[in-house]
Amino acid sequence: MTWWQALIDAGAVPGRGGKADEPEGLERADLVEGAELQAHPIPPRANARVPAVVSFLNGIERWSVVAYDGVVQIVNAYIAAAVRRRDAQGVLRTTFERSRRFVVAPVERMTPALRQILEQSVTDIEPIDGELVGQPARYLEKVESTVRRARAHLERELAEACTAGLGAEEWLLIDGLLSRSPTVARHPRALGVIKSHGAQFLEGRGLERALTLPAGNRTSVFAVRGGHTRTEVYSWYLRLWPWEGNDLLYGLLRIEGRAHPDTVARASELSGWLWAERAPLATPATRWNRLLYPLQQVEEYLKALAPRDLQLQRASRLPRTGT
Amino acid sequence: MIAPPAPPVTPIGRVVATELKPSTPHQFHFWTATDTSIGIGAIVKVEGLGAGGSGLGRVVYGVVTEGFAYSDLATPLHDVVGAEGDPTRAEAPTARQEIRYWTVAVLRQTPEEPLQPVPLGQVFVADDADVAQALRMDAYLYSATPTAIPIGLYTSAGLEAPVYLDADFLVGPEAAHLNISGMSGLATKTSAVEFLLASIFAHFPAHKGRVAALCFNVKGPDLCFLDQPGDLSDEDRRRYERLAVPSTPFQRVRLYAPLKADGVNLNTLRTHPDLVGDVEPLTWGLQEVVDYAEVLLNRDDIDAKADAFIDFLRDRVLGRAFDDGFGTTHRVQTFADLDRLFRSIFDGLEITAGGRSDTWRTHHIATMRKVRNRLLNISTRCKGLVTDDGPSSDLPWKGFEDRTVYVIDIANVDPLGQDLVFARVVSKLREQLERRELGVDAVVVFVDELNKYAPGDGPETYVKKMLLDISERGRYLGLVLFGAEQFRSQVHRRVVGNAGTQVFGRMDMDELATPGYQVLTPATKSKLATLPIGELMVRHPHFTQPIFVRFPKPPVLRGRDGVERFPPAADVPFDDAVVRQLVRLDRRIRPNQVKDLIADREQDDVRRALAAVRRTRPDDALAYFRKLLGARVAPDASVPREHHAVPPLNPISDEPY
Numbered sequence: 012m013t014w015w016q017a018l019i020d021a022g023a024v025p026g027r028g029g030k031a032d033e034p035e036g037l038e039r040a041d042l043v044e045g046a047e048l049q050a051h052p053i054p055p056r057a058n059a060r061v062p063a064v065v066s067f068l069n070g071i072e073r074w075s076v077v078a079y080d081g082v083v084q085i086v087n088a089y090i091a092a093a094v095r096r097r098d099a100q101g102v103l104r105t106t107f108e109r110s111r112r113f114v115v116a117p118v119e120r121m122t123p124a125l126r127q128i129l130e131q132s133v134t135d136i137e138p139i140d141g142e143l144v145g146q147p148a149r150y151l152e153k154v155e156s157t158v159r160r161a162r163a164h165l166e167r168e169l170a171e172a173c174t175a176g177l178g179a180e181e182w183l184l185i186d187g188l189l190s191r192s193p194t195v196a197r198h199p200r201a202l203g204v205i206k207s208h209g210a211q212f213l214e215g216r217g218l219e220r221a222l223t224l225p226a227g228n229r230t231s232v233f234a235v236r237g238g239h240t241r242t243e244v245y246s247w248y249l250r251l252w253p254w255e256g257n258d259l260l261y262g263l264l265r266i267e268g269r270a271h272p273d274t275v276a277r278a279s280e281l282s283g284w285l286w287a288e289r290a291p292l293a294t295p296a297t298r299w300n301r302l303l304y305p306l307q308q309v310e311e312y313l314k315a316l317a318p319r320d321l322q323l324q325r326a327s328r329l330p331r332t333g334t
Numbered sequence: 335m336i337a338p339p340a341p342p343v344t345p346i347g348r349v350v351a352t353e354l355k356p357s358t359p360h361q362f363h364f365w366t367a368t369d370t371s372i373g374i375g376a377i378v379k380v381e382g383l384g385a386g387g388s389g390l391g392r393v394v395y396g397v398v399t400e401g402f403a404y405s406d407l408a409t410p411l412h413d414v415v416g417a418e419g420d421p422t423r424a425e426a427p428t429a430r431q432e433i434r435y436w437t438v439a440v441l442r443q444t445p446e447e448p449l450q451p452v453p454l455g456q457v458f459v460a461d462d463a464d465v466a467q468a469l470r471m472d473a474y475l476y477s478a479t480p481t482a483i484p485i486g487l488y489t490s491a492g493l494e495a496p497v498y499l500d501a502d503f504l505v506g507p508e509a510a511h512l513n514i515s516g517m518s519g520l521a522t523k524t525s526a527v528e529f530l531l532a533s534i535f536a537h538f539p540a541h542k543g544r545v546a547a548l549c550f551n552v553k554g555p556d557l558c559f560l561d562q563p564g565d566l567s568d569e570d571r572r573r574y575e576r577l578a579v580p581s582t583p584f585q586r587v588r589l590y591a592p593l594k595a596d597g598v599n600l601n602t603l604r605t606h607p608d609l610v611g612d613v614e615p616l617t618w619g620l621q622e623v624v625d626y627a628e629v630l631l632n633r634d635d636i637d638a639k640a641d642a643f644i645d646f647l648r649d650r651v652l653g654r655a656f657d658d659g660f661g662t663t664h665r666v667q668t669f670a671d672l673d674r675l676f677r678s679i680f681d682g683l684e685i686t687a688g689g690r691s692d693t694w695r696t697h698h699i700a701t702m703r704k705v706r707n708r709l710l711n712i713s714t715r716c717k718g719l720v721t722d723d724g725p726s727s728d729l730p731w732k733g734f735e736d737r738t739v740y741v742i743d744i745a746n747v748d749p750l751g752q753d754l755v756f757a758r759v760v761s762k763l764r765e766q767l768e769r770r771e772l773g774v775d776a777v778v779v780f781v782d783e784l785n786k787y788a789p790g791d792g793p794e795t796y797v798k799k800m801l802l803d804i805s806e807r808g809r810y811l812g813l814v815l816f817g818a819e820q821f822r823s824q825v826h827r828r829v830v831g832n833a834g835t836q837v838f839g840r841m842d843m844d845e846l847a848t849p850g851y852q853v854l855t856p857a858t859k860s861k862l863a864t865l866p867i868g869e870l871m872v873r874h875p876h877f878t879q880p881i882f883v884r885f886p887k888p889p890v891l892r893g894r895d896g897v898e899r900f901p902p903a904a905d906v907p908f909d910d911a912v913v914r915q916l917v918r919l920d921r922r923i924r925p926n927q928v929k930d931l932i933a934d935r936e937q938d939d940v941r942r943a944l945a946a947v948r949r950t951r952p953d954d955a956l957a958y959f960r961k962l963l964g965a966r967v968a969p970d971a972s973v974p975r976e977h978h979a980v981p982p983l984n985p986i987s988d989e990p991y
Contacts, residue, residue: 056423097428291407291413291428292413292416
């Protein structure tokens with residue numbers, strides 16, 4: 012018997028995990044449902060009320076360093092987002108789609124000749140702080156955040172365009188934060204599904220209840236305060252798959268809806284819908300336990316349309332020796 | 335014959351090629367929407383640019399031979415997990431991404447050179463003009479002297495296009511013969527042949543001359559009502575119109591049937607009073623039979639001695655005055671004459687030679703007894719077909735008419751008699767076609783049940799040799815074999831292999847598992863095993879891949895419908911049968927006149943007189959009949975009887991076709 016088996020026999024929960032999501036710091040949240048954060052069972056799958064028509068929004072980003080001007084790394088970037096509407100037959104069809112190809116480069120740090128060539132051949136150049144070029148690792152982090160910000164902007168535009176024309180009974184499900192756009196965040200039929208849990212909204216007993224939430228349960232609803240880049244939304248955690256035997260974040264989603272009492276009233280019903288979205292499994296994605304299949308499909312659709320020169324690189328750059 | 339090109343249509347798929355499943359010059363793959371009209375057997379066209387414009391100007395036609403559907407499900411276990419192990423929960427809000435992926439065998443590329451892999455272009459459903467291009471029908475459809483014969487309609491993907499065979503490759507001389515196989519009752523083999531004969535008669539090009547068909551009816555009433563209209567649906571009539579084939583029964587049908595043992599009633603199921611008048615009796619005498627003695631003798635019998643004795647009879651005895659060496663002169667023209675000759679010889683050996691000699695003109699008495707028994711036995715076993723003592727009633731040799739179907743009903747004849755009929759008729763056809771004196775330039779011979787007449791194994795019978803001979807050399811003569819069978823794999827491979835056009839109806843899965851079908855994909859085999867009635871798969875020299883076609887119901891009364899509408903009459907008494915036959919020859923004759931005339935007469939005398947009237951066809955049949963009855967009706971020696979030896983057949987070898 013191993014030592015951890017002894018612990019499990021004594022009452023510990025078996026686990027199997029590794030590196031968690033990157034920490035993003037503590038966020039302020041206020042409970043809006045009950046006096047204490049509780050676990051609430053959601054309706055069984057058979058009783059789930061899945062909206063007849065739902066649109067799903069997701070986006071992708073691709074970038075790679077394609078040239079060096081001295082130590083200045085010039086980046087070729089591509090972002091894309093799409094909305095695909097699911098009809099009554101369960102088939103997804105693209106309704107909105109937008110993409111952008113651009114260059115990320117500190118043009119003021121480039122040699123004049125190369126800068127001229129770049130500016131003549133590319134119209135879309137995203138400027139970046141040139142002070143970091145001497146620190147390649149930090150420079151690339153900056154590039155990544157720049158591309159991600161551009162993608163978030165694109166997704167926000169698309170979400171606003173989509174919500175503007177959303178049907179009376181139609182819902183919009185966004186992969187990521189709902190709170191980036193005030194228009195979208197206040198829409199009565201828009202939800203954000205967050206898979207990464209770097210930001211921490213709870214602490215103490217509430218945090219423990221959220222992280223050990225049994226599958227098929229949700230937490231009480233809490234309010235996520237807004238800021239200059241964010242609109243206040245209501246949020247709750249939902250466990251899709253049992254975490255026991257895996258890790259604390261396994262199958263855990265955080266849902267965002269508009270900050271309105273109706274959201275609290277409907278939290279269980281909406282959770283029942285999302286619980287029904289567990290099937291089909293979003294395999295073979297590694298995060299399938301937190302990824303809803305239709306959102307994965309939007310991502311796969313965008314990947315299929317992505318430029319070939321920005322497809323994900325193979326693990327090895329050595330030539331293959333056979334077919 | 336082909337409708338004008340349709341306006342541009344939207345693509346229904348795109349060619350895809352991967353390292354594992356690349357496009358080649360002979361095969362490619364494409365995907366379609368999950369809801370598509372494409373299916374196995376559909377003809378498609380690839381057009382448009384491939385990568386980098388590599389496919390510019392190239393058009394590829396192909397036929398779908400295999401189909402696949404799959405989703406993005408990595409493993410079935412994931413579906414189980416998603417449904418929590420409960421099949422009733424398997425319905426998910428989102429349908430998994432699916433693909434319909436098709437494999438296509440290339441039919442044709444334009445330009446044909448250089449032959450290159452199929453470009454990654456757009457895929458379209460083929461229209462009429464595309465089908466003509468894809469199947470290379472344009473060469474014989476649009477030429478100055480078209481030779482196109484419609485065989486059916488290609489119906490797939492909501493389109494309908496006529497499919498034509500090339501008469502030069504169906505009736506000769508480039509290739510010839512047609513073989514059709516399929517399950518009994520479901521493959522509609524007979525119907526297909528009936529339709530195709532109607533199509534040949536309607537479209538056989540004038541520059542190729544005159545054509546007739548000769549069908550052996552070997553099963554029930556199958557081919558007995560080709561001149562009677564069948565019930566056609568509006569859809570069938572529309573298809574006839576589309577194929578430009580008249581939806582009417584055959585205008586000229588001549589039906590022949592042997593007589594029954596009584597010598598007056600016809601041995602056929604077409605004996606209804608309204609129709610029996612159109613049936614000609616088929617009866618042969620010694621002269622017609624002896625040339626085909628080999629058919630009557632099994633292989634063990636044919637030794638050199640028997641063969642030599644039959645040749646002796648044929649060359650020295652039959653039809654001429656012959657002295658038997660014991661003081662009697664014979665003129666052998668009938669089986670009865672032959673029997674008298676044999677008796678005279680045997681008596682002569684016994685009495686004159688005192689039993690000391692057992693040879694006569696170098697022929698041993700045992701050999702002569704064996705030949706006598708075999709020859710005379712045929713007049714017993716095939717009584718009605720072979721007359722013991724009397725003249726023959728035969729097909730109109732040298733007088734075959736254009737666009738006429740000759741049906742010989744041998745369904746109820748002893749197998750030995752069937753062999754005899756087949757061997758003699760085909761030999762005469764070959765002989766007269768060779769001399770260009772048959773009256774037509776080409777004859778389609780339809781033989782059903784090839785499994786029985788030309789099996790792949792079993793003894794080398796005379797009939798099998800005949801079929802092989804037609805298969806291998808008939809196309810030069812205009813002698814075309816349309817053969818049908820249930821199991822193609824069990825028919826002699828040279829008979830099947832020499833058929834330029836192969837047609838398949840619904841097939842048995844066991845048959846499809848035999849090596850002859852290895853070239854077909856599992857999907858094509860599956861389609862063949864479930865083909866609906868009226869649909870066939872066709873292989874033709876111009877088609878590089880098998881094509882599925884639909885043909886309309888034949889415009890004739892089916893056999894079993896015919897016997898329901900025209901129930902066979904019971905055999906009539908001897909005197910009524912004689913009356914019926916004479917009235918058919920001369921409608922002025924009153925039955926009582928005939929009955930009074932034949933009362934108290936020997937039936938054999940009456941039969942002989944009747945046969946003579948049938949053969950002579952005098953203006954006043956009754957007077958002639960009365961005159962003949964007055965004395966013994968001797969065989970008519972004044973009628974010149976041609977005697978052409980049948981050219982020897984090639985020995986059967988094991989060489990592949």
